Amino acid sequence: MEQHLQKNEISEEEAAMPLGRQEAEAPRIAVWKRFPGAVAMDRWVAKVEDWLNVAGVILIAVMGSVTVVAVIGRYVFRWALRGQVDITEILMAGIVFLGLAFTLRVGGHIRIEFFVGMLKGRFYHLSEFSTLLLSLFLFAVTFISSLRFTIDAWVVGDITGEVYLPTWPAKLCIAIGSLLICLRLVIMLIQHMSQAIAGIERKEL
Numbered sequence: 001m002e003q004h005l006q007k008n009e010i011s012e013e014e015a016a017m018p019l020g021r022q023e024a025e026a027p028r029i030a031v032w033k034r035f036p037g038a039v040a041m042d043r044w045v046a047k048v049e050d051w052l053n054v055a056g057v058i059l060i061a062v063m064g065s066v067t068v069v070a071v072i073g074r075y076v077f078r079w080a081l082r083g084q085v086d087i088t089e090i091l092m093a094g095i096v097f098l099g100l101a102f103t104l105r106v107g108g109h110i111r112i113e114f115f116v117g118m119l120k121g122r123f124y125h126l127s128e129f130s131t132l133l134l135s136l137f138l139f140a141v142t143f144i145s146s147l148r149f150t151i152d153a154w155v156v157g158d159i160t161g162e163v164y165l166p167t168w169p170a171k172l173c174i175a176i177g178s179l180l181i182c183l184r185l186v187i188m189l190i191q192h193m194s195q196a197i198a199g200i201e202r203k204e205l
Contacts, residue, residue, distance in 0.1 A: 030195065031194040031198045032194040035194075049184070052180065056099040059094045063087075066084060069081055070084045083163030083165070085162065086162045090160070090169065093170035093171070094169075094170065094173035097177025098177050100181045104181060142174070146171055
């Protein structure tokens with residue numbers, strides 16, 4: 001996380017640099033980093049992403065422990081752990097969605113660049129912008145829908161079928177993860193649009 005913050009920092013000398021010199025230094029300084037509001041938003045969202053990613057890792061450890069207990073109980077003690085499927089389903093929502101924005105930020109998702117990799121300058125950034133805009137729309141719909149389902153599950157007391165666990169925490173994880181990835185997508189839209197307007201070849205933001 002410290003490396004990420006250092007990466008986004010620019011010196012006072014760079015911020016006060018004349019526009020002509022800034023353009024000359026473009027390969028070294030991303031255009032969006034000249035706007036303090038965008039940099040501050042990126043730092044804040046990154047901190048939240050880091051903490052939610054840690055929460056997702058903890059949930060993975062919990063799910064792994066549940067699986068180990070279930071396997072040992074079944075094959076060693078001839079005892080079945082009741083509710084294993086329910087617990088796994090509840091945990092899986094948090095594992096997947098809480099780490100989505102973090103994965104997007106560090107570039108850990110699967111990405112095919114056969115076409116995009118051939119683009120340069122404004123065309124590259126405009127292509128990324130259009131793709132990110134579509135992604136933002138899809139995750140915004142996911143956020144609104146999952147938030148609605150969370151409220152409904154809370155009101156009606158929706159529970160799982162075997163051990164009667166409440167389902168609203170899993171749906172809330174989907175809403176939180178979707179909201180955070182929407183914020184990350186907005187930041188990336190700002191980054192690519194600023195680079196496109198400036199007409200800079202730089203692909204690493």
